[in-house]
Amino acid sequence: MEKTLEVKDLHVAFSTYGGEIKAVRGVSFDLYKGETLAIVGESGCGKSVTSQSIMRLIPSPPGKITNGSVLFKGRDLTKVKESEMRELRGADISMIFQDPMTALNPTITVGEQIIEAIIQHEGISRKNAKEQALDMLKLVGIPNPKERLKHYPHQFSGGMRQRIMIAMALVCEPEVLIADEPTTALDVTIQAQILDLFKEIQVKTGVSIILITHDLGVVAQVADRVAVMYAGKIVEAGTRREIFYSPQHPYTKGLLNSVPRLDLEDDELIPIMGSPPDLFAPPAGCPFTARCEHAMEVCSRAYPFQTRLTEEHHVECWLQDERAKALLAR
Amino acid sequence: MELRKQQDPNIAHEIPDEWFTPKNKDERAAEAVVRPSLSYWKDAWRRLLKNKLAMAGSLFLVLLAIMAIIGPMISPHGVSQGNLVNQNLPPSSEYWFGTDELGRDIFARTWYGARISLFVGIVAALIDFIIGVIYGGVSGYKGGRTDHLMMRFIEVLYGLPYLLVVILISVVMGPGLFTIIFALSVTGWVGMARIVRGQVLQLKNHEFVLASKTFGTKTPRIIRKNLLPNTMGPIIVQMTLTVPSAIFAEAFLSFLGLGIQPPLASWGSMANDGLSSILSGHWWRLFFPALFISLTMFSFNVLGDGLRDALDPRLRG
């Protein structure tokens, strides 16, 4: 499959009063054309920072990409000039944010907010840009789009605003769409509608989507592949099927156990006890050690190697070591 | 793919076998890194100490307060004791800040002016605080119709031009220290009342207050741990910033001849007296009162700014 985006060994740190927070510590993944990759994890695991680093949107200072590369169309996005980056943003890579209530400028009409993106990148007349914006609003299912272009964000419901955000992100036909918790702030019924819209748009435009979420329900509905992040690292990744039906990392298992499932009789939810480690001083070993029920001596002493199970499925856990398997078997 | 580290049996075997033993539960808990958490006030204090400008301001205010107390005493000349022989003398070893047109010692008068300014500023801030907390507290706590009516009244007062009202009251009551403080208090508390009301409304049914109650935390502890840090910040800042505006108002009134009356001295009235000296070249008559009003207001303003930055819980880093 054709790769649209390659992230290699990405490190991002924030310098704060208390010291340096290593928010992302060596994240690598590929994004294939036309697929949806979900990045899953608890809040603070670095998934949003990863996505914003791809677009170089992390506030800097204090944030800084300290290592790694993001390859897109043969260019390393961590190294291109800011002006080049600006041409890419919104045109080739777009982003949708969590809270549609605050992500739109309250004092500018939604029409203008969509049109300005088109004019910025395509340099066409305002009239044509307006036509294009209208088509886009129709595509994302805004009723009465001609009227609605003149309205301000507060005149829309949350779900409608997120549709507008999607329209705005897709209006220049980008190849990559990064959606950072796009449904978290919405009602459950609206969530389903928005997710359907993602799928529909992907079929129509062939856009590759990176979906950042903490909600495994959302992942199950739309993701082709899943990367599980913990404490700034991808601890397990694989196809949706592999992650849901044969999870290997204790953290992935924990996540799945803490989500209600209708297909299982025994519906007892098991929360993951404890909280993620402090990224001011990330542990040398596996960051999940303190919360892991299978923790071994080795876990806190060395970070586990990556074990590749199938073409897509890989995991970073000491339990994959033969000696650990022997220990468990005992 | 080749970039990725595969589990290489050779390297993996460098990890000793004895590490593959189950980990003790207690040991694990101990490994969870805990960042030392600073208490709210300690943290605020640390931030304030780091603010050089605010610290310089506080230092100046402390020195000013000391001089306001002992200044008139260490000066060999009385505040309103003049000697026409010595009129308009430039600063010298005898008269450190020079003398005015009536031969009075500007050094002694400056520190007397400091007393007036600090007194007016602090008393006005305290009165604003008391009225504001009561009015705003009642309004916010009662809510509903009472709140609505009380806020309407505040809106009317807010529309009044503050200094104009102060001038009117001074005209009616006759000039003097009491008049100034009274006049400043009539409208000054409005800002404080608004802030207190806002805080009370916000906190009344705030989730963390509710949460503390649910966990059975005792009331004084709720107040100390939750309500105070969140409420006191804006109130302290407002008080600190009320002081310079009261000092300005006093100086302004005295400058217009509506404030402290001769022979007593206030920075405003000294500046007014010194106005004629612009052309005669007796710069010291205007310079010292002007310098001290400005420095004092500056110090209170930077201290207020520093406190605001230090006390705002959202800025904790």
Add this chain to the structure above:
Amino acid sequence: MAKYILKRLIAMVITLWFIITLTFFLMHSIPGSPFNEERATSEAVQENLEKFYQLDQPLIVQYGNYLKSVVTFDFGPSIKKSSQTVNEMLGRGFPISFELGIITLIVAVISGITLGVIAALRHNGFIDYLAMTIAVLGISIPNFVLATMLIQQLAVNFPIFPVATWSSTMHMVLPTFALATGPMAIIARLTRSSMLEVLTQDYIRTAKAKGLSPVKIIFKHALRNALLPVVTILGSLAASILTGTFVIEKIFAIPGMGKYFVESINQRDYPVIMGTTVFYSSILIIMLFLVDIAYGILDPRIKLHKKEGI
């Protein structure tokens, strides 16, 4: 919107009435007649004078008359300068004060916003610290102190500008500068903090994610929203500029309304004090009203808020 304007209009009228009433009763609570302080007037003359100024009637009647005359915009004759009416004084003094006030307001707004925006964009940089130190100084130095210092330095020691009066552009520089510094500093600080807050908003990140240029982001998306709080304080700034004109006109001997007001205070010329107070207050309250309306136009959310709010 119409409902909102009507509401503000009613609030405005109530505040005005409150001020007129307060002024009236405050002035009439001063013990003694305004005439018996000075030269020994005979009883007959005094009675005639009191009749002329309607001071012989019951307070409530006087109050009614005063309300009537205020509504018809007639503030009556001056007591101390019997040949003049308050209206004449206002007619002569107001245009000059208005000129001084408006120029000051424009200077303060433009320079304050510029300074605040630059400081915010260079957040924590040298320019930021410099601008904010200037701003705190501007707030801390009273306008009358600044005015006297300016005269001493730039008119007497180095005679670049004229010392006093109001007749040419050069005459306007020092008074305007002295009066504008404080409001400018307030605007600069507010603009800066408001701009800094707006720049952290999600919609600014959205604008960046769209690939807009920094110039577009700042001027189209950030500045407009950052200036909304600045608009709200314009009313009270106008008030401080207006009271500032009292001392500035006194120091620079500018024949404006403030000079008459200060004179009337010192001479206890009650009709003039009352007239000017009511006049000043009306101007300020109308300013506040206009600011409210402007805010309603600038912020499209305001209509909804009002509907939800009450």
